[in-house]
Amino acid sequence: MLAYSYVYGLGGLVFLMGLTVAFRSGHLSLAGTGFKRLLICLGGLAFFAGLQGFLQFGDFTEAPTGGFTGKLEDVSGEALATPLDWGIVIGYFLLILVLGTWFGKNQKDTKDFFFGGQRFSWWLITFSLLATTVGSYSFVKYSRVSYKYGLASSQTYLNDWYWFPLLAFVWIPILYFSRITSIPEYFERRFDRRTRRAVTGLLLIYLISYVGVNLFTMGKVLNILLGWDVLTAAVIVACISAVYVTAGGQTSVIVTDLFQGVMLLATGLVLVYLGAQLMGGLDQLWAHLPVDNRRAFTNFAEDPSYSTVGIFWQDAMANTAMFYFVNQGMAMRFMAARSVGEARKSAMAVLLILMPIAALVVASGGWVGSSLAHSGHLPNDMEPAKVFFITAKFLSQPGVFGLILAALTAALMSTVDTLITAVSAIAVNDIYGPIKPKASEEQKLKVARWVAIGTTLVGIALVPIFNQFKSIYAAHGAMTACVTPPLVIAMILALVWKRYTATAAFATVVGGAFAIGVSIFVPELVAPFAHGMDPGGSGDDLFAGLRQYKYTRALYGLYISFSIAVIVTWLTAPKSDKDIKGLTWGPIGNAVALYLGRPGTDNEGHWVQTPLRLNDNDLPLGANDLQTVNISQALADQLQAKEGDLLFLSDARPWLGGLRACHAVLGSVEPGEEAWLSAGPAIRERAVAPGREGQPFRVRRLYG
Numbered sequence: 001m002l003a004y005s006y007v008y009g010l011g012g013l014v015f016l017m018g019l020t021v022a023f024r025s026g027h028l029s030l031a032g033t034g035f036k037r038l039l040i041c042l043g044g045l046a047f048f049a050g051l052q053g054f055l056q057f058g059d060f061t062e063a064p065t066g067g068f069t070g071k072l073e074d075v076s077g078e079a080l081a082t083p084l085d086w087g088i089v090i091g092y093f094l095l096i097l098v099l100g101t102w103f104g105k106n107q108k109d110t111k112d113f114f115f116g117g118q119r120f121s122w123w124l125i126t127f128s129l130l131a132t133t134v135g136s137y138s139f140v141k142y143s144r145v146s147y148k149y150g151l152a153s154s155q156t157y158l159n160d161w162y163w164f165p166l167l168a169f170v171w172i173p174i175l176y177f178s179r180i181t182s183i184p185e186y187f188e189r190r191f192d193r194r195t196r197r198a199v200t201g202l203l204l205i206y207l208i209s210y211v212g213v214n215l216f217t218m219g220k221v222l223n224i225l226l227g228w229d230v231l232t233a234a235v236i237v238a239c240i241s242a243v244y245v246t247a248g249g250q251t252s253v254i255v256t257d258l259f260q261g262v263m264l265l266a267t268g269l270v271l272v273y274l275g276a277q278l279m280g281g282l283d284q285l286w287a288h289l290p291v292d293n294r295r296a297f298t299n300f301a302e303d304p305s306y307s308t309v310g311i312f313w314q315d316a317m318a319n320t321a322m323f324y325f326v327n328q329g330m331a332m333r334f335m336a337a338r339s340v341g342e343a344r345k346s347a348m349a350v351l352l353i354l355m356p357i358a359a360l361v362v363a364s365g366g367w368v369g370s371s372l373a374h375s376g377h378l379p380n381d382m383e384p385a386k387v388f389f390i391t392a393k394f395l396s397q398p399g400v401f402g403l404i405l406a407a408l409t410a411a412l413m414s415t416v417d418t419l420i421t422a423v424s425a426i427a428v429n430d431i432y433g434p435i436k437p438k439a440s441e442e443q444k445l446k447v448a449r450w451v452a453i454g455t456t457l458v459g460i461a462l463v464p465i466f467n468q469f470k471s472i473y474a475a476h477g478a479m480t481a482c483v484t485p486p487l488v489i490a491m492i493l494a495l496v497w498k499r500y501t502a503t504a505a506f507a508t509v510v511g512g513a514f515a516i517g518v519s520i521f522v523p524e525l526v527a528p529f530a531h532g533m534d535p536g537g538s539g540d541d542l543f544a545g546l547r548q549y550k551y552t553r554a555l556y557g558l559y560i561s562f563s564i565a566v567i568v569t570w571l572t573a574p575k576s577d578k579d580i581k582g583l584t585w586g587p588i589g590n591a592v593a594l595y596l597g598r599p600g601t602d603n604e605g606h607w608v609q610t611p612l613r614l615n616d617n618d619l620p621l622g623a624n625d626l627q628t629v630n631i632s633q634a635l636a637d638q639l640q641a642k643e644g645d646l647l648f649l650s651d652a653r654p655w656l657g658g659l660r661a662c663h664a665v666l667g668s669v670e671p672g673e674e675a676w677l678s679a680g681p682a683i684r685e686r687a688v689a690p691g692r693e694g695q696p697f698r699v700r701r702l703y704g
Contacts, residue, residue: 003297003308004056007155008049011162011316015045018165021496021585027169037169044161044352051356052158052296055151060294063287066376088402119338119650119686122345124657127262129333129350130358139268139362141217143388146366149306150293153366154359158296159316160324160351167324168344170495170585173602175331176340177595178583179624182429183328183491190494190583191502191575198509199487200430204423206483207328211419211455212462219463231463267404268361274395275368279375288375289367304536310551314481318554322484325491328422338648338658339702340602365391423455424448481550482520485557486512493565498584502575504568512561519556523548529556592703596646597623605701608638609652610675612688612697618680622665629664629679631699632672641666641701649679649687650698662686663702 019041022028028038146153180186183203188196219231276282286294301309324330324347337343365388372378372391382390392404428448432439439447490508493500519525523535526549535548549556582594592600610631619628622644629647631639641647643666651660664683677699684693 001057003300004053006300007159007297007308007312007316010312011159012045014162014317015041015165017496018163018167018170022165022169025170025585026587027173028165040348040352041165044164044348047352048158048161052155055294055296058294060291061287062291063284063375065374066288084402089405119648119661119663120336120342120658121654122337122342122349125333125337125342125346126349126354129330129346130264130354139365139388142363143365143369143391144384145306146293146363147370147382147384147387148366149298150289150295150367150370151363152293152295152298152306152308153363154356155297155308155311156315157355157359157362159312160320160355162316163320163324164347164351166492166495168347171325172334172343172347173340173588173591174495174583175334176337176343177591179595182426183326183331184426184430186583187490187494187505190580191505195490195502195506195509196430198506199490200426202483202487202509202513203326203328204426206322206480206487207419207423207426208455208458209462209483211423211459214419215459216463231460235460263403263406265357265361268364270400270403271364271368271392271395272360274400275364275372275391278377278395279371284375285368285371288371290370290374293367293370301531301533304534304549304551307533307551309531309533309555313555313558314551314553318484318488318558319480321488321492322480325495326484326487328426329419332422332425338661338663339604341604365389368395419459420452420455424451427451481552481554481557482516483513485516485554486510486561489558489561489565493562495584497569498577498580499569499574500565501569501572503572504565507568508561508565511564512557515560516553516557519549519553526553526556529559596703598644600703602703604703605639605641607698607700608635608675609696609698610635610677612693613676613678614684614688614693615678615680618682619667622667624665626663626665627680627682628667629677629683630668630670631666631678632674632676633669634673635675635677635699636666636669638675639699639701641669643668646702648700648702649677649683651687651689651692652696652698660687660689 019028019038022037022041026034028034028041030038142153142156175186178186178189180189184196184200187199272282272285276285279285279288297308299307301307304310334343334347337346366384369378369382369387369391372394373380373382378390378394393401396404425448428444428451432444432447436443486509489512490505493508494505515525527535530549530552533549533552536550582590588602589599592602619630622628626646629649631641636642639645639647645666647664647666649662649664650656650658653660662683664679677697679687688697
């Protein structure tokens, strides 16, 4: 009861904060669209609370234990891939390279390279977000945890909903309508340049370290499966990712992530299916899962290697907030959506639908292995770090092993490609741009591609450092607990506290990072926040302190950073409301005004299908350097549009997800009783597929 109450009590406060700010901003209400949004928020929380409550307090029965009669070597020896398996892996690599480079063609500027032209549908963004969230480390680290602690490993994914109201109705509109190109740029506009520089440095440490964690994971995976050297394996996979990212940027990432996301889900579900088939059904697979392994939350604060308290603060509070609010890669995903509404839909779909599935998928090797061990099909003394591979090998048939190899690689590449493009975006927009303000788009693209290559090389260089940790989960947790708290506190307070000052934001980032750094060498500082937990970790090397209190260090960092923020804020003067209008919580019209240059809403008009007239020359550019189109009065009436409105143009095939689409400004409305839209070569290149010049076209008005 203590663990459940602790998590939902403190997590509920975060949820309530988001609801309150969304209400005061006008996104939520007790009637109309706002009421529907409120029901979604409350319904999502009720779903997760009910699911985790059922798991935590359910009265379960357990099937009799079976005895394993074989030898561990029978199921844990070297895995041998068949030619079919290697064919699947090689074919998958080639498919990703072809798709990534093909769809990444014609990158004309940094908006294309980093944000894919802001044209993608919610479902394509959703799969890309899923593939980014679930890395190769996810399969390995969560299977290890779920084998030992069971479904408590799902705590990581099922606690994200606490942040949904603040994410969907505060941050996403601000992010999209402010037209920022990077997270550090937001901090400069909300605060000042020195805060931007501090955030840039700390965020780059986070992102590049994340690249290193993922490459280390893939090296470990291929080392266990194929006997390859950890560093060599990391280099091979890193090179494949770097090729298509360097070539195509965000468009390549999003398109390839669609396939990678499907691969990830398929692999985890295949393991569950094969385990259930062997056991005689899902009911038997469930019956042989030890009762303690069915609980939503594990020990409260007894085990330093994995406890409810540690994971709540390190993951649900620090890492989840960092991932969705401050991670440049995730911000670029939301900004690649064609509208705020599409970005909001993708956030809801990921958190409410795909995260529960991901919780099942990524830990499937562990809890399926636990059930098989309980029934006697596998030994009960398997090494947790290898349980995913042992289970996968035991259940695999020719071809399935290749699918698993391909999926693990997919998970690695789908996370690394996002991180690489994120580092490139920050390097170009926050380092190179201020130094070379007159640089051309061609020069910026060149820098972005070289940074992508350099990031890959630095990530490879970090692999030996992360190899010092006993497990992937420990390496990942220690890294995020050290870096994320100052950035999270600075970002959340920037959104919800208008009085939060520039001096306080700078002090939060720098002071919080310094305090956490000191705690690595003096881990006793974290002890008061550890809820009486043993520090864990051992040794007297340079990283000994980093391994101690590796999860509860996040709570220490959040507390210190928040304290600095509050104290310095009350000692310094804030910016005026006019200076931060549209950059913090407030009426949606404030944010839309930054985007359109005039008042508006976040509503979208309905789709209208219309003939397209193609001109030989482009019309003069409109607001924000967007292409201009002319339409007939008949079409204007259907769209309820007027001159200067923002339009979204798209190929009539919705399953393309925005690959043939673009934004445009309505130039003039011309007399005509028939609907038509007139556009030039630039619109044709972006939104009209070759051979479909005479086909129907779709258009809708945005934010009117």
